[in-house]
Amino acid sequence: MGSHWSVDLRHYLLPEGKPARLSPRGRRLFEYWTEIVSQATQYEAPTTLLCRRRPGRRPCGTLLIIFFDIDTYDVLWFCPRCHDEGRIAGWENTFWDNSALEPENAS
Ligand SMILES: [Zn+2]
Structure with a gap:
Protein backbone atom coordinates (compact mmCIF):
# COMPACT_ATOMS: atom_id res chain seq x y z
CA MET A 1 0.00 0.00 0.00
CA GLY A 2 1.31 3.39 -0.91
CA SER A 3 1.15 6.50 1.13
CA HIS A 4 0.06 9.91 0.07
CA TRP A 5 2.12 12.86 1.21
CA SER A 6 0.97 16.41 0.88
CA VAL A 7 3.52 18.91 2.04
CA ASP A 8 4.29 22.58 1.77
CA LEU A 9 8.03 23.23 1.82
CA ARG A 10 7.51 26.64 3.41
CA HIS A 11 6.35 24.93 6.59
CA TYR A 12 9.80 23.43 6.98
CA LEU A 13 11.80 26.56 6.32
CA LEU A 14 12.97 29.37 8.53
CA PRO A 15 12.29 32.91 7.32
CA GLU A 16 15.74 33.16 5.68
CA GLY A 17 15.05 30.02 3.66
CA LYS A 18 17.14 27.55 5.62
CA PRO A 19 15.55 24.30 6.79
CA GLU A 31 15.79 15.91 1.96
CA TYR A 32 13.74 13.54 -0.17
CA TRP A 33 11.16 16.22 -0.96
CA THR A 34 13.77 18.82 -1.79
CA GLU A 35 15.53 16.37 -4.09
CA ILE A 36 12.21 15.80 -5.86
CA VAL A 37 11.79 19.56 -6.30
CA SER A 38 15.35 19.91 -7.50
CA GLN A 39 14.86 17.23 -10.14
CA ALA A 40 11.40 18.43 -11.12
CA THR A 41 12.72 21.90 -11.87
CA GLN A 42 15.67 20.70 -13.95
CA TYR A 43 13.45 20.46 -16.95
CA GLU A 44 16.13 19.27 -19.33
CA LEU A 49 15.55 9.72 -8.16
CA LEU A 50 14.54 6.34 -6.83
CA CYS A 51 11.66 5.51 -4.54
CA ARG A 52 12.72 5.55 -0.92
CA ARG A 53 10.09 3.20 0.44
CA ARG A 54 10.84 -0.27 1.69
CA PRO A 55 7.67 -2.32 1.24
CA GLY A 56 8.16 -5.63 3.02
CA ARG A 57 11.52 -4.23 4.25
CA ARG A 58 12.98 -4.45 0.78
CA PRO A 59 14.02 -1.24 -0.93
CA CYS A 60 11.55 -0.37 -3.64
CA GLY A 61 14.22 1.43 -5.67
CA THR A 62 11.93 2.20 -8.61
CA LEU A 63 12.44 5.29 -10.70
CA LEU A 64 9.97 7.95 -9.63
CA ILE A 65 7.65 9.74 -12.00
CA ILE A 66 7.80 13.47 -11.29
CA PHE A 67 5.57 16.07 -12.88
CA PHE A 68 3.66 19.27 -12.21
CA ASP A 69 0.06 19.98 -11.37
CA ILE A 70 -0.83 22.20 -14.31
CA ASP A 71 -3.32 24.20 -12.26
CA THR A 72 -1.32 24.89 -9.10
CA TYR A 73 2.29 24.17 -10.18
CA ASP A 74 2.63 21.87 -7.22
CA VAL A 75 5.23 19.20 -7.80
CA LEU A 76 3.68 15.75 -7.90
CA TRP A 77 5.44 12.45 -7.72
CA PHE A 78 4.49 8.83 -7.69
CA CYS A 79 6.12 5.47 -7.69
CA PRO A 80 4.71 3.18 -10.40
CA ARG A 81 5.61 0.09 -8.37
CA CYS A 82 4.59 0.65 -4.75
CA HIS A 83 2.26 3.61 -5.40
CA ASP A 84 3.92 5.94 -2.94
CA GLU A 85 2.83 9.37 -4.04
CA GLY A 86 2.76 12.94 -2.98
CA ARG A 87 2.36 16.59 -3.64
CA ILE A 88 4.77 19.38 -2.79
CA ALA A 89 3.59 22.96 -2.66
CA GLY A 90 5.51 26.09 -1.73
CA TRP A 91 8.69 25.12 -3.57
CA GLU A 92 8.94 28.24 -5.75
CA ASN A 93 11.98 30.40 -5.01
CA THR A 94 13.35 28.00 -2.45
CA PHE A 95 16.99 26.95 -2.57
CA TRP A 96 15.95 23.81 -4.49
CA ASP A 97 14.00 25.58 -7.19
CA ASN A 98 16.11 25.29 -10.35
CA SER A 99 13.43 26.61 -12.65
CA ALA A 100 14.99 30.09 -12.93
CA LEU A 101 18.29 28.65 -14.13
CA GLU A 102 18.88 28.54 -17.83
CA PRO A 103 20.14 25.19 -19.00
CA GLU A 104 23.82 25.72 -19.70
CA ASN A 105 24.12 23.34 -22.60
CA ALA A 106 20.79 23.94 -24.27
CA SER A 107 21.09 23.47 -27.97
ZN1 LIG B 1 8.15 2.60 -4.66
Whole structure:
Protein backbone atom coordinates (compact mmCIF):
# COMPACT_ATOMS: atom_id res chain seq x y z
CA MET A 1 0.00 0.00 0.00
CA GLY A 2 1.31 3.39 -0.91
CA SER A 3 1.15 6.50 1.13
CA HIS A 4 0.06 9.91 0.07
CA TRP A 5 2.12 12.86 1.21
CA SER A 6 0.97 16.41 0.88
CA VAL A 7 3.52 18.91 2.04
CA ASP A 8 4.29 22.58 1.77
CA LEU A 9 8.03 23.23 1.82
CA ARG A 10 7.51 26.64 3.41
CA HIS A 11 6.35 24.93 6.59
CA TYR A 12 9.80 23.43 6.98
CA LEU A 13 11.80 26.56 6.32
CA LEU A 14 12.97 29.37 8.53
CA PRO A 15 12.29 32.91 7.32
CA GLU A 16 15.74 33.16 5.68
CA GLY A 17 15.05 30.02 3.66
CA LYS A 18 17.14 27.55 5.62
CA PRO A 19 15.55 24.30 6.79
CA ALA A 20 14.01 24.40 10.24
CA ARG A 21 15.27 22.04 12.92
CA LEU A 22 13.73 18.65 12.25
CA SER A 23 13.76 15.21 13.77
CA PRO A 24 16.05 12.70 12.03
CA ARG A 25 13.04 11.18 10.29
CA GLY A 26 11.71 14.59 9.36
CA ARG A 27 15.11 15.53 8.06
CA ARG A 28 15.27 12.47 5.80
CA LEU A 29 11.83 13.17 4.41
CA PHE A 30 12.65 16.82 3.90
CA GLU A 31 15.79 15.91 1.96
CA TYR A 32 13.74 13.54 -0.17
CA TRP A 33 11.16 16.22 -0.96
CA THR A 34 13.77 18.82 -1.79
CA GLU A 35 15.53 16.37 -4.09
CA ILE A 36 12.21 15.80 -5.86
CA VAL A 37 11.79 19.56 -6.30
CA SER A 38 15.35 19.91 -7.50
CA GLN A 39 14.86 17.23 -10.14
CA ALA A 40 11.40 18.43 -11.12
CA THR A 41 12.72 21.90 -11.87
CA GLN A 42 15.67 20.70 -13.95
CA TYR A 43 13.45 20.46 -16.95
CA GLU A 44 16.13 19.27 -19.33
CA ALA A 45 17.52 16.53 -17.13
CA PRO A 46 15.98 13.08 -16.81
CA THR A 47 14.75 12.02 -13.40
CA THR A 48 17.20 9.79 -11.57
CA LEU A 49 15.55 9.72 -8.16
CA LEU A 50 14.54 6.34 -6.83
CA CYS A 51 11.66 5.51 -4.54
CA ARG A 52 12.72 5.55 -0.92
CA ARG A 53 10.09 3.20 0.44
CA ARG A 54 10.84 -0.27 1.69
CA PRO A 55 7.67 -2.32 1.24
CA GLY A 56 8.16 -5.63 3.02
CA ARG A 57 11.52 -4.23 4.25
CA ARG A 58 12.98 -4.45 0.78
CA PRO A 59 14.02 -1.24 -0.93
CA CYS A 60 11.55 -0.37 -3.64
CA GLY A 61 14.22 1.43 -5.67
CA THR A 62 11.93 2.20 -8.61
CA LEU A 63 12.44 5.29 -10.70
CA LEU A 64 9.97 7.95 -9.63
CA ILE A 65 7.65 9.74 -12.00
CA ILE A 66 7.80 13.47 -11.29
CA PHE A 67 5.57 16.07 -12.88
CA PHE A 68 3.66 19.27 -12.21
CA ASP A 69 0.06 19.98 -11.37
CA ILE A 70 -0.83 22.20 -14.31
CA ASP A 71 -3.32 24.20 -12.26
CA THR A 72 -1.32 24.89 -9.10
CA TYR A 73 2.29 24.17 -10.18
CA ASP A 74 2.63 21.87 -7.22
CA VAL A 75 5.23 19.20 -7.80
CA LEU A 76 3.68 15.75 -7.90
CA TRP A 77 5.44 12.45 -7.72
CA PHE A 78 4.49 8.83 -7.69
CA CYS A 79 6.12 5.47 -7.69
CA PRO A 80 4.71 3.18 -10.40
CA ARG A 81 5.61 0.09 -8.37
CA CYS A 82 4.59 0.65 -4.75
CA HIS A 83 2.26 3.61 -5.40
CA ASP A 84 3.92 5.94 -2.94
CA GLU A 85 2.83 9.37 -4.04
CA GLY A 86 2.76 12.94 -2.98
CA ARG A 87 2.36 16.59 -3.64
CA ILE A 88 4.77 19.38 -2.79
CA ALA A 89 3.59 22.96 -2.66
CA GLY A 90 5.51 26.09 -1.73
CA TRP A 91 8.69 25.12 -3.57
CA GLU A 92 8.94 28.24 -5.75
CA ASN A 93 11.98 30.40 -5.01
CA THR A 94 13.35 28.00 -2.45
CA PHE A 95 16.99 26.95 -2.57
CA TRP A 96 15.95 23.81 -4.49
CA ASP A 97 14.00 25.58 -7.19
CA ASN A 98 16.11 25.29 -10.35
CA SER A 99 13.43 26.61 -12.65
CA ALA A 100 14.99 30.09 -12.93
CA LEU A 101 18.29 28.65 -14.13
CA GLU A 102 18.88 28.54 -17.83
CA PRO A 103 20.14 25.19 -19.00
CA GLU A 104 23.82 25.72 -19.70
CA ASN A 105 24.12 23.34 -22.60
CA ALA A 106 20.79 23.94 -24.27
CA SER A 107 21.09 23.47 -27.97
ZN1 LIG B 1 8.15 2.60 -4.66
